[in-house]
Amino acid sequence: MPPDCTCQNPLVPSIVKVVEIVDETYDIKNFYVATDQGIPFEVLPGQLCMVSLLPVGEGMFSVTWQAEDHLQFAIRRVGLLTDALHEIEIGQELGIRGPYGNGFPVRQCEGKNMLFIGGGIGLAPLRSFIKHCFRRRKRYGQIQVLYGARSVADLCFKQELSVEWPAQPETRIFTTIDRPEADWDGKVAFVPAYLEELAPDPENTVAVVCGPPIMITLALKSLQKLGFKDDQVITTLEGRMKCGIGKCGRCNIGSEYICLDGPVFDLAHLRHLPPEW
Amino acid sequence: MKSFAKSAITVVLDRLAEQTRTYVPMRDGVTSNFSPWSERRASDLALNSLNTTFSPKGIVFPQTERLYDFAVDGQRADISGTHAETGENILFGARACDRKAFAALDQVFLRRGYVDTNYKARRDGLTVIGRDCLQPGPFCFCDSMGVDPMGADGADVLLHETTEEFGWEPLTEKGQALTLRLNDLLTEKELIRPESAGCRLEVNVAGLPEKLRGMFDSPVWDELSTFCMNCGVCTYICPVCHCFDIQVMNNGSSGCRFRCWDSCMYPEYNLMAGGHNPREGKRDRFRNRFLHKLEFFQERYGSFGCSGCGRCLVTCPHSLNMVLVINRLGEVKVDAS
Numbered sequence: 001m002p003p004d005c006t007c008q009n010p011l012v013p014s015i016v017k018v019v020e021i022v023d024e025t026y027d028i029k030n031f032y033v034a035t036d037q038g039i040p041f042e043v044l045p046g047q048l049c050m051v052s053l054l055p056v057g058e059g060m061f062s063v064t065w066q067a068e069d070h071l072q073f074a075i076r077r078v079g080l081l082t083d084a085l086h087e088i089e090i091g092q093e094l095g096i097r098g099p100y101g102n103g104f105p106v107r108q109c110e111g112k113n114m115l116f117i118g119g120g121i122g123l124a125p126l127r128s129f130i131k132h133c134f135r136r137r138k139r140y141g142q143i144q145v146l147y148g149a150r151s152v153a154d155l156c157f158k159q160e161l162s163v164e165w166p167a168q169p170e171t172r173i174f175t176t177i178d179r180p181e182a183d184w185d186g187k188v189a190f191v192p193a194y195l196e197e198l199a200p201d202p203e204n205t206v207a208v209v210c211g212p213p214i215m216i217t218l219a220l221k222s223l224q225k226l227g228f229k230d231d232q233v234i235t236t237l238e239g240r241m242k243c244g245i246g247k248c249g250r251c252n253i254g255s256e257y258i259c260l261d262g263p264v265f266d267l268a269h270l271r272h273l274p275p276e277w
Numbered sequence: 278m279k280s281f282a283k284s285a286i287t288v289v290l291d292r293l294a295e296q297t298r299t300y301v302p303m304r305d306g307v308t309s310n311f312s313p314w315s316e317r318r319a320s321d322l323a324l325n326s327l328n329t330t331f332s333p334k335g336i337v338f339p340q341t342e343r344l345y346d347f348a349v350d351g352q353r354a355d356i357s358g359t360h361a362e363t364g365e366n367i368l369f370g371a372r373a374c375d376r377k378a379f380a381a382l383d384q385v386f387l388r389r390g391y392v393d394t395n396y397k398a399r400r401d402g403l404t405v406i407g408r409d410c411l412q413p414g415p416f417c418f419c420d421s422m423g424v425d426p427m428g429a430d431g432a433d434v435l436l437h438e439t440t441e442e443f444g445w446e447p448l449t450e451k452g453q454a455l456t457l458r459l460n461d462l463l464t465e466k467e468l469i470r471p472e473s474a475g476c477r478l479e480v481n482v483a484g485l486p487e488k489l490r491g492m493f494d495s496p497v498w499d500e501l502s503t504f505c506m507n508c509g510v511c512t513y514i515c516p517v518c519h520c521f522d523i524q525v526m527n528n529g530s531s532g533c534r535f536r537c538w539d540s541c542m543y544p545e546y547n548l549m550a551g552g553h554n555p556r557e558g559k560r561d562r563f564r565n566r567f568l569h570k571l572e573f574f575q576e577r578y579g580s581f582g583c584s585g586c587g588r589c590l591v592t593c594p595h596s597l598n599m600v601l602v603i604n605r606l607g608e609v610k611v612d613a614s
Contacts, residue, residue, distance in 0.1 A: 009395070010394070011536075012344065012345050015356065056525065056527070078551040080550070082550060088352075091352045093352055093354035247393055249569075250547055254572075274568075276555045276565070
């Protein structure tokens with residue numbers, strides 16, 4: 001959290017340019033943004049940015065990768081702003097402000113085995129942490145990624161899931177879809193069920209979960225069944241946000257704000273808060 | 278003590294308003310509000326009425342305010358101007374409850390990591406002339422919420438009211454500056470400060486935040502919210518409610534982004550793109566509003582998100598007000614297990 005300062009109006013964005021757009025699925029695009037000098041500001045894995053298409057609106061997005069010279073936001077088309085974002089082309093200037101929130105506890109997880117559990121677009125924030133681990137591979141133990149989507153067409157970051165990440169040392173990637181499909185010979189199961197089937201060892205392991213709220217709820221239960229303690233489980237939440245700085249009120253869970261105190265919560269902490277997410 | 282005769286009130290207000298916009302309680306049709314003295318008729322002055330329909334929070338946190346302008350040209354986008362009013366204002370006649378509410382808003386907007394630029398500019402530029410509250414009204418319960426109706430907290434000057442006079446007690450440098458401005462209108466007088474009659478309405482909030490921690494799933498929330506219409510008027514007239522929306526005004530190639538008050542009572546408040554809504558039902562929203570004021574605000578900032586001004590008692594169409602809710606929550610037996 002930054003110190004109390006009035007040096008710059010925290011609600012006013014700066015301008016960045018879209019330098020690359022990658023189609024991940026039929027409804028997910030990964031937008032690479034940068035200023036002429038490179039990244040607009042330093043971002044930690046799991047932090048959030050308010051991105052705006054100025055005449056349309058602003059929305060809070062998790063950073064899906066903080067590269068050296070640009071930031072990436074994988075954005076699914078679900079509403080007014082994201083529909084408009086999906087129409088833009090390389091070169092488009094956007095507003096950006098942030099970074100917001102606590103981010104993943106990347107340092108505290110060093111020395112641990114990492115179990116990433118993602119569903120749908122929920123892989124976007126996890127990817128910032130997963131790639132962070134691969135950049136510093138020796139600092140983390142075994143890495144497992146369990147990722148599920150509704151269908152093959154909904155799987156994002158396919159190249160990384162099927163080629164790049166499995167090639168990393170001591171890394172296992174498990175991908176599943178919800179319903180059988182003709183050209184899919186991989187796993188068909190919901191993420192929580194597949195998780196219980198895989199039964200990863202909780203010993204010295206941290207599980208990081210992100211996906212639709214129902215998947216998170218069920219995956220947290222499955223992890224508990226598998227013997228994961230509450231402080232071994234981390235999730236990242238979303239909520240409707242307007243300010244990003246803990247003032248506009250709407251992303252509260254109990255006395256905490258997702259934008260400021262989250263979006264990353266460990267389960268031990270989350271159990272003290274109302275289940276309103 | 279320095280003082281001026283009540284009969285000279287318009288002279289004093291004229292003098293203050295000469296240099297600085299001065300907000301004074303004024304009648305406005307069937308409602309009342311703190312309005313700039315220079316823009317209203319003296320006959321609308323409502324110094325004797327109790328709490329104004331609307332709180333003075335809009336002076337530091339306007340109902341709608343422009344944040345910045347933008348211009349777009351093809352793919353190019355520019356942020357062309359930011360707005361933060363830095364002018365000075367005077368708030369005349371603020372009672373202890375409304376000053377306590379300012380202290381709560383200060384917690385939200387000025388602390389916990391980020392400082393809200395626009396709020397700070399307005400707050401820094403505001404001089405608060407408080408007044409004793411000798412006769413709290415039938416809906417007032419400030420002293421139950423830890424507010425002293427005769428206290429000086431949050432005032433730069435405190436007006437002591439007697440039958441004929443207003444005693445003028447400057448408390449801060451800002452207050453001293455106003456004293457200089459009024460010097461020839463103030464006379465030194467021995468004033469006997471009457472005691473406040475105190476609030477007739479009482480609520481018991483002792484231990485309430487702790488008790489509420491175990492009441493999230495209580496059926497009392499279904500019961501209490503049954504008649505709530507989610508009209509949101511409570512959030513607009515509340516001096517502490519601070520939720521806001523940020524929206525865009527788009528004129529094609531240019532526009533502005535503004536913020537405006539919002540209400541946690543509305544279904545769209547938490548509705549996310551994609552359709553998920555963590556507080557979908559009326560009960561959920563009602564519960565969140567009252568827990569926010571009575572439990573969460575206390576946990577986060579160390580004070581209640583309610584100053585006992587009583588406006589929601591006057592305004593809620595179904596009388597689902599703070600006093601009713603606190604009393605009902607107090608009755609509920611919580612299973613110790």
